[in-house]
Amino acid sequence: MAARKIASKFDLRPEERAPLSLLVSRQLRQAIVSGKVGTGTELPSEKELTQELGVGRSTVREAVRILQAQGLVSGGDTVSTKRPRVATEAALQSAAAVAIDNAMRLAQVPLGDLVELRVVLEGAAVEMAASRRDGLLSEARAAVDAMSEPGIDIERFRAADLRFHGALAGSAGNAAFPLVMGVLRSAIGSHLGEALDREPDAPKAMAKLAKEHGAILKAVLEGKGKRARELVTAHVREFYRRGTR
Amino acid sequence: MAARKIASKFDLRPEERAPLSLLVSRQLRQAIVSGKVGTGTELPSEKELTQELGVGRSTVREAVRILQAQGLVSGGDTVSTKRPRVATEAALQSAAAVAIDNAMRLAQVPLGDLVELRVVLEGAAVEMAASRRDGLLSEARAAVDAMSEPGIDIERFRAADLRFHGALAGSAGNAAFPLVMGVLRSAIGSHLGEALDREPDAPKAMAKLAKEHGAILKAVLEGKGKRARELVTAHVREFYRRGTR
Numbered sequence: 184m185a186a187r188k189i190a191s192k193f194d195l196r197p198e199e200r201a202p203l204s205l206l207v208s209r210q211l212r213q214a215i216v217s218g219k220v221g222t223g224t225e226l227p228s229e230k231e232l233t234q235e236l237g238v239g240r241s242t243v244r245e246a247v248r249i250l251q252a253q254g255l256v257s258g259g260d261t262v263s264t265k266r267p268r269v270a271t272e273a274a275l276q277s278a279a280a281v282a283i284d285n286a287m288r289l290a291q292v293p294l295g296d297l298v299e300l301r302v303v304l305e306g307a308a309v310e311m312a313a314s315r316r317d318g319l320l321s322e323a324r325a326a327v328d329a330m331s332e333p334g335i336d337i338e339r340f341r342a343a344d345l346r347f348h349g350a351l352a353g354s355a356g357n358a359a360f361p362l363v364m365g366v367l368r369s370a371i372g373s374h375l376g377e378a379l380d381r382e383p384d385a386p387k388a389m390a391k392l393a394k395e396h397g398a399i400l401k402a403v404l405e406g407k408g409k410r411a412r413e414l415v416t417a418h419v420r421e422f423y424r425r426g427t428r
Numbered sequence: 429m430a431a432r433k434i435a436s437k438f439d440l441r442p443e444e445r446a447p448l449s450l451l452v453s454r455q456l457r458q459a460i461v462s463g464k465v466g467t468g469t470e471l472p473s474e475k476e477l478t479q480e481l482g483v484g485r486s487t488v489r490e491a492v493r494i495l496q497a498q499g500l501v502s503g504g505d506t507v508s509t510k511r512p513r514v515a516t517e518a519a520l521q522s523a524a525a526v527a528i529d530n531a532m533r534l535a536q537v538p539l540g541d542l543v544e545l546r547v548v549l550e551g552a553a554v555e556m557a558a559s560r561r562d563g564l565l566s567e568a569r570a571a572v573d574a575m576s577e578p579g580i581d582i583e584r585f586r587a588a589d590l591r592f593h594g595a596l597a598g599s600a601g602n603a604a605f606p607l608v609m610g611v612l613r614s615a616i617g618s619h620l621g622e623a624l625d626r627e628p629d630a631p632k633a634m635a636k637l638a639k640e641h642g643a644i645l646k647a648v649l650e651g652k653g654k655r656a657r658e659l660v661t662a663h664v665r666e667f668y669r670r671g672t673r
Binding site for chain 1: 449453457460461462463467486489490493494495496497498499500515523524526527528530531532533534535536537538541542544545548549552602603604605607608611612
């Protein structure tokens with residue numbers, strides 16, 4: 184779609200006495216979240232937006248920075264505002280994670296409280312997944328298999344771990360769960376650093392975690408929701424206890 | 429604290445090939461979330477930051493916009509970047525709510541899924557509150573009393589409703605709960621609009637809601653966690669069912 188056509192969708196009207204850059208970013212936000220301008224689409228260039236909207240270049244630049252900070256426009260930290268693209272869902276999630284993380288830090292929420300929140304959410308998710316027994320459980324299976332491979336390195340293990348928990352959350356049949364849990368996980372992650380790196384015997388720790396994951400999945404597949412919740416609760420608590428030693 | 433002193437805390441170093449405004453915003457963020465610069469504090473002015481940091485004024489302006497969008501600097505939508513202040517926790521929460529709301533909209537998460545997520549969180553919170561029976565329960569009591577006043581208008585009822593659910597969440601003994609539930613509530617709110625305005629008989633609806641709140645609080649005070657969870661689940665689901673009719 185031509186840049187001119189996209190810009191004409193934004194419908195800029197000075198509606199309030201807010202700074203112009205905020206009005207521009209708000210209209211762009213509306214066009215993006217309403218789906219009028221799709222994820223991954225290239226926005227008009229800084230120069231084109233300047234001309235289309237009849238505002239100064241610094242206004243456009245500020246507006247795009249606001250959208251980047253909200254995760255709506257990609258290229259967050261390393262790309263200039265010259266060729267902005269509408270963000271993917273993953274980028275949006277990570278912006279939400281930053282915002283939650285900021286709020287948690289400022290409120291000085293202890294790590295243990297975040298972990299308990301994760302236990303509540305993930306416990307509910309596996310119980311829901313056990314009552315449905317479909318969705319992404321084959322992906323969870325594949326992730327457990329990957330984790331159990333002999334000689335797997337920490338990085339690949341971590342990726343499989345992410346896939347496993349994501350697939351379980353996605354199997355709850357509720358689209359809000361994987362999203363909020365992803366946000367929470369990365370907010371916790373940035374508090375915690377990476378626990379596995381500090382394990383004195385990483386292969387042993389990974390083998391134990393893979394086994395725990397296998398047991399959680401088995402309970403879900405057998406439709407044993409309460410059991411799955413107990414296992415995931417113990418697994419998550421134990422993991423963070425080890426990580427913060 | 430003098431502006432010059434605050435600016436000297438930020439420790440600006442060009443560490444990566446990111447745009448300068450992002451480096452500036454990142455350093456300011458670090459100073460804020462680490463508590464070096466307290467909430468509500470006035471930051472150095474745009475002009476002072478420009479001089480202190482040796483960067484252009486548009487760079488400072490972009491950096492402050494980024495921090496506003498992340499909720500770290502207040503004055504979000506109506507204030508210029510000239511006299512930025514470090515945000516309060518409430519402003520941070522609302523930035524997190526915007527980010528989550530963006531992500532939910534883009535992922536097209538159905539309202540019902542958000543409501544079920546709220547049910548899971550609030551159900552867990554009341555169960556935890558019932559096992560502790562302290563914290564903010566007297567505030568919850570006061571909120572129920574306010575709601576039950578004859579002739580209360582919708583606006584005051586809504587404020588009391590917010591206080592009630594906030595106090596319950598705050599009584600769970602977990603600092604992450606009220607924060608995430610506040611974010612979720614306002615993300616749902618912006619999906620839903622305001623249900624009470626559309627009630628054909630608002631006083632009757634408010635009387636019913638006040639009674640439900642009273643019953644939830646009673647169960648919590650009696651230490652009946654499971655009962656409190658059941659009541660809050662029915663209450664939240666029913667409220668949104670009415671609101672979306």
